[in-house]
Amino acid sequence: MTPVKPPVVKVEAVTKVYGEGETAVHALRGISLEIEQGEFVAIMGASGSGKTTLMNILGCLDIPTDGDYWIRNLNVAELDEEQLSVVRSQLIGFVFQSFNLIPRTSAAQNVELPLAYQGVSLSNRRKRAQIALDSVGLGDRARHEPQELSGGQQQRVAIARALVTNPAMVLADEPTGALDTQSTKEISELLHKINENGSTVIVITHEEEVARAARRVIRLRDGRVVEDTKWVA
């Protein structure tokens, strides 16, 4: 089957080296991947295999040492600071293992923030933030600040913040790494739901539970792709 649309993510021979000389760490040793719009991808691999490094590059939070990266048809290396912030804002929703909500700021305001950076009007973003919070089951916690929420609830707020802009892809780096089994189950179901609504979902995980929801598993070892399996539903 030939895709009609360009792949949402295309990386070619991407490498990442931390540090220099004697102490240099080769975190990625040449990764090439294509991910189509609407895919649900689980990235797995042992600790230190380069998963986070890859994810940060995909999320435009970091730049590769070498190789090329296209989002849709945009060559990321050619974007300036301002254009990068637009890409992060319009195309990407990032979910961190450590939630990364803004402290002393209510759930609703956290969720509104990406819309504010897009220039959405106040009344509009209030509405959309409330819808996003409802969709993660936290409609009644809009006024709570992060420190008043459990870990699982905080991560759901973070997911609401990632999906409120309807991004082309949602990236999640071990979103359940710090959560109990019940929360893990809820988050996994949420990611599934986001994918069913059309967003590409890429998730780093150790949990079979989460991986099973994905229709493709990419396994890394020592900065290389060692397995890339797709299930056809």
Added chain:
Amino acid sequence: MGGLGLREVWRFAFRGITANRMRSSLTVLGVLIGVSSVIVLTAVGNGSALAVKEGIEKLGTNSILVMSAGGGGRFSRTANSNAKGLTLADAKALNDSLLAPDVKMAAPILNASGSCTYGNLTSTPQNITGTWPSYFEASNSPIDKGYYWSNDDVIAGRPVAIIGTTVATDLFGTDSPLNQVIRCHGQSVTVVGVMKSKGSTGGFQDADSIVIAPITFVQRSMSGYGSLSQIQVEAISATSTTAAMDEVTTIMNTQHKIKAGANADYRVLNQATILASSTTSSHTLTVLLAAIAAISLLVGGIGITNIMLVSVTERTREIGIRKAIGAPKSAILTQFLIEAMLLSLMGGISGVLFGVGISHFTVLGVKPVVSLTSVLSAFIVSALVGLIFGGWPANRAASLRPIEALRYE
């Protein structure tokens, strides 16, 4: 910064400022001190210049003052080792209608210090002046109540005095001081008249804080028979002041045996010459005070830079999060700039209020005169201080790559 509404911008700034109230208050205090000291110190400079100028103008355009070259005579700075103080003989010599046709009169001034009491009330006049009756006219000092003491009183050395309104109010309140006996410098003195108020000139001189008595009485019972403080001379008219000064100089040179070209041990001054020299010195004072104030404003600015550096450092992770979810550099920059501006404006506004408030009081004996320029410039500088000193840390923060900011612990 797109639709990043005012609400979010203010909330960010507010959160930054309230995160550590003590630290923010101290920063605001720094700017407050800077701004208010600019305002108060320049006002004090202006005020004292104005006071000195008014004091000199009160002398009248006809007035000429003969002083010892060293000021008081004791600290003569002339090289002349036989420098001689001013004497009664000098004063008499100046009252010579042949040699000094343009001099109307000359009166010796001998200042003593000490306090005066009446009952249990005390007043400490700036001067207890011993002189001749001609002084009242030469110095442009009319009386309001009572009468002038006379030449007879001088010859007899009678303990009589005319007092200024400040002394009168201190000792008698609203009662009449006439014919009351006060004690000055331990001596009983009868008050025979009260001078018309010259109006407080503010500053270091209060022309109404004075007791004027026959010079013979002051010499005998207070100061002793040393040299005079000054000789007050009056020219016959404003236009003859220059001629009168020349005649005074000629007579004084003869009196003090000063050869042509040698340094004189006395100085002859009038309003114009005193005004000229005092303007330069009070200008120097104002510049000096303004410089001190500018330094304290700079220190306030460094305080803002410091707190902004801390604020940025503390929120580096937050900056990373914001950039990761799509914040452009300009949005981050604006938020920190507004936080810095808010701090410096709070300091600026309270500094203006505080500075203008302080300037309503007499500071160091000077009635400050606030200038609009100093208020405006202090306020604008404080806002700029926020922009410039806050801008640098803010720009540093906004330029971070998201991952660098996120890794920050």
